[in-house]
Amino acid sequence: MKQNISRLTPxxxxxxxxxxxxxxxxxxxxxxxxxxxxxxxxxxxxxxxVSHMVGAEQLFARSMEMEDIPDLMPAAIENxxxxxxxxxxxxxxxxxxxxMTLLDTLRERIGLTGSKKGCDHGQCGACTVIVDGNxxxxxxxxxxxxxxxxxxTIEGLAKENELNPMQQAFLxxxxxxxxxxxxxxxxxxxxxxxxxxxxxxxxLTKNLRDQPKAVMLSDDEIAERMSGNICRCGAYPNIVAAIxxxxxxxNIEQNWLxxx
Amino acid sequence: MTPFKFSIADxxxxxxxxxxxxxxxxxxxxxxxxxxxxxxxxxxxxEIVDLGRLQLNAITPGAAxxxxxxxxxxxxxxxxxxxxxxxxxxxxxxxxxxxxxxRNMASNGGNLLQRTRCSYFYDIAMxxxxxxxxxxxxxxxxxxxMHAIFGWSEQCVAVxxxxxxxxxxxxxxxxxxxHKNGTERVIPFADFHVLPKDHPEKDNSLNFGELITSIDxxxxxxxxxSAYVKVRDRNSYAFALVSVAAGFDLQGSNITNAQIAMGGVxxxxxxxxxxxxxxxxxxxxxxxxxxxxxxxxxxxxxxxHNKFKVEMGKQTLINAMEIAWKG
Numbered sequence: 001m002k003q004n005i006s007r008l009t010p011x012x013x014x015x016x017x018x019x020x021x022x023x024x025x026x027x028x029x030x031x032x033x034x035x036x037x038x039x040x041x042x043x044x045x046x047x048x049x050v051s052h053m054v055g056a057e058q059l060f061a062r063s064m065e066m067e068d069i070p071d072l073m074p075a076a077i078e079n080x081x082x083x084x085x086x087x088x089x090x091x092x093x094x095x096x097x098x099x100m101t102l103l104d105t106l107r108e109r110i111g112l113t114g115s116k117k118g119c120d121h122g123q124c125g126a127c128t129v130i131v132d133g134n135x136x137x138x139x140x141x142x143x144x145x146x147x148x149x150x151x152x153t154i155e156g157l158a159k160e161n162e163l164n165p166m167q168q169a170f171l172x173x174x175x176x177x178x179x180x181x182x183x184x185x186x187x188x189x190x191x192x193x194x195x196x197x198x199x200x201x202x203x204l205t206k207n208l209r210d211q212p213k214a215v216m217l218s219d220d221e222i223a224e225r226m227s228g229n230i231c232r233c234g235a236y237p238n239i240v241a242a243i244x245x246x247x248x249x250x251n252i253e254q255n256w257l258x259x260x
Numbered sequence: 261m262t263p264f265k266f267s268i269a270d271x272x273x274x275x276x277x278x279x280x281x282x283x284x285x286x287x288x289x290x291x292x293x294x295x296x297x298x299x300x301x302x303x304x305x306x307e308i309v310d311l312g313r314l315q316l317n318a319i320t321p322g323a324a325x326x327x328x329x330x331x332x333x334x335x336x337x338x339x340x341x342x343x344x345x346x347x348x349x350x351x352x353x354x355x356x357x358x359x360x361x362x363r364n365m366a367s368n369g370g371n372l373l374q375r376t377r378c379s380y381f382y383d384i385a386m387x388x389x390x391x392x393x394x395x396x397x398x399x400x401x402x403x404x405x406m407h408a409i410f411g412w413s414e415q416c417v418a419v420x421x422x423x424x425x426x427x428x429x430x431x432x433x434x435x436x437x438x439h440k441n442g443t444e445r446v447i448p449f450a451d452f453h454v455l456p457k458d459h460p461e462k463d464n465s466l467n468f469g470e471l472i473t474s475i476d477x478x479x480x481x482x483x484x485x486s487a488y489v490k491v492r493d494r495n496s497y498a499f500a501l502v503s504v505a506a507g508f509d510l511q512g513s514n515i516t517n518a519q520i521a522m523g524g525v526x527x528x529x530x531x532x533x534x535x536x537x538x539x540x541x542x543x544x545x546x547x548x549x550x551x552x553x554x555x556x557x558x559x560x561x562x563x564x565h566n567k568f569k570v571e572m573g574k575q576t577l578i579n580a581m582e583i584a585w586k587g
Contacts, residue, residue: 078263079263079264079265079266081266097263098263098264098265098266098308099261099263099264101295120299121296121299122292122295122296122361122362125359125361128361134335134364135360135361135364136361136364136365137292137361137362137365140291140292140295140296140362140365141291141295141365142266142288142291142295142308142310144266144310145288145291145310145312188360188361191360192360195360198339200335200339201338201339201344201351201355202355203352203355203356203496205355208344208348208351208352209344209345209348209483209484210344211341212339212341212344223495223496224495224496225360226360227359227360227495227496227497228358228359228360228361228362228497229359
């Protein structure tokens with residue numbers, strides 16, 4: 001953590017110097033705090049960050065790396081447990097109430113609000129994350145069981161500024177309307193690519209008795225294998241098209257057209 | 261959720277020790293059902309014993325059949341090449357259940373121990389003899405479209421929800437459990453889940469302080485002639501209205517042995533013993549399948565909202581037998 005403090009890039013330092021001069025020394029002395037980001041967000045909404053795009057982008061990209069996760073007040077935790085696990089390749093150590101699900105820990109403690117709480121009962125898939133390579137429901141996973149595990153959330157799929165091919169495909173095909181189920185849909189679809197490659201079977205697999213081999217997924221297979229992710233807007237045809245494009249790497253025609 | 265102490269067991273005997281120290285403790289494997297029940301305050305353990313570190317996840321083929329570790333994931337079990345090749349009915353049944361995410365989490369032992377999805381069991385404002393013995397059964401006079409047509413009692417009309425267990429029943433599996441002192445006992449699958457009778461709070465014949473270590477399947481000749489057919493309200497990710505697991509041993513077109521179980525119709529996987537007895541020694545014809553199905557389903561006792569399950573059961577039985585016969 002300490003190393004990050006003095007490591008403001010020149011762009012970042014200019015940004016603070018220009019927009020938040022009264023805070024610059026504090027930031028240089030004791031590092032970035034959440035409230036600095038909150039203030040920056042306010043400036044962003046006022047349009048003041050436009051002239052500092054590079055610095056702002058760098059800052060937001062690594063914002064979550066910089067802070068220790070502060071403990072809650074002791075009264076807010078019963079049966080506290082220390083859990084260390086990896087989230088999107090960065091190590092996290094957090095003291096939690098034994099009842100905390102992985103979903104609540106990601107959202108409320110680690111600040112990664114991409115994973116969504118839809119039903120909180122394992123029926124909708126909005127909370128889908130990838131744990132040790134497999135897609136699971138974070139709402140039905142106790143964070144206490146994640147010791148030593150590696151969690152990938154929607155925030156961890158892009159490489160720097162380059163989107164994951166599945167994210168790109170969802171954008172191209174408009175694989176959402178309101179977007180609430182989308183982080184879960186995309187995490188689920190990314191893990192599905194691995195499952196198909198491994199030759200995992202589904203309820204629709206014709207020759208179960210054959211040796212498993214890589215599967216190219218039909219529309220029906222995608223629907224079956226993605227059935228754990230509900231989309232209330234009904235963007236299913238576009239989700240299927242996006243997954244097809246991501247799997248085949250081929251250009252799949254969009255289901256939508258721009259209005260003339 | 262009610263506050264609970266979180267304990268971690270490193271091995272089976274440590275897990276059993278922890279359980280024996282607290283009557284209100286519960287084991288946690290995949291958590292896909294118990295966590296849900298805890299959120300609804302249907303289950304209120306004061307201690308959770310995490311089984312995540314126990315080495316019970318091997319799937320071991322052998323001369324006598326295959327042993328499925330209690331903590332092997334449903335996904336790993338359904339996709340194991342030996343299971344797919346020799347027990348395709350089991351793979352298909354597992355893949356018919358839940359969603360990919362849930363199958364990645366759920367363990368084999370936990371699958372057997374999941375509770376009914378009867379909505380009155382889940383709603384703590386309603387009477388339910390299974391959740392609160394002696395409080396009555398709201399489903400008997402309520403919405404019972406999803407409920408039992410075989411083996412129910414005045415106390416409980418709930419159905420057992422697992423798909424996997426229906427195949428395990430048809431395959432004559434057995435359940436190996438361990439006691440605190442390290443001794444083991446083997447429960448034949450037919451005796452594992454129980455009918456509700458006067459004690460619907462009991463889903464199965466496990467005693468407190470026992471841990472499932474494996475589910476063992478004997479060898480059979482069904483692999484080329486088996487089926488798992490599931491009928492549900494939507495194509496995927498829904499509990500069965502009716503499901504059928506069927507396996508035939510054939511000599512030419514003569515059925516030397518038939519093992520058939522049904523899901524969605526009773527408080528436990530329902531072995532279609534009448535249909536099996538009829539088919540033994542008969543030739544595999546649609547007429548015989550229809551007779552066998554009728555024999556089984558004529559004994560059904562539907563409730564006010566699930567009379568449709570009798571005809572649906574008949575047709576699903578015939579359908580599964582046809583698929584098993586064609587292979």
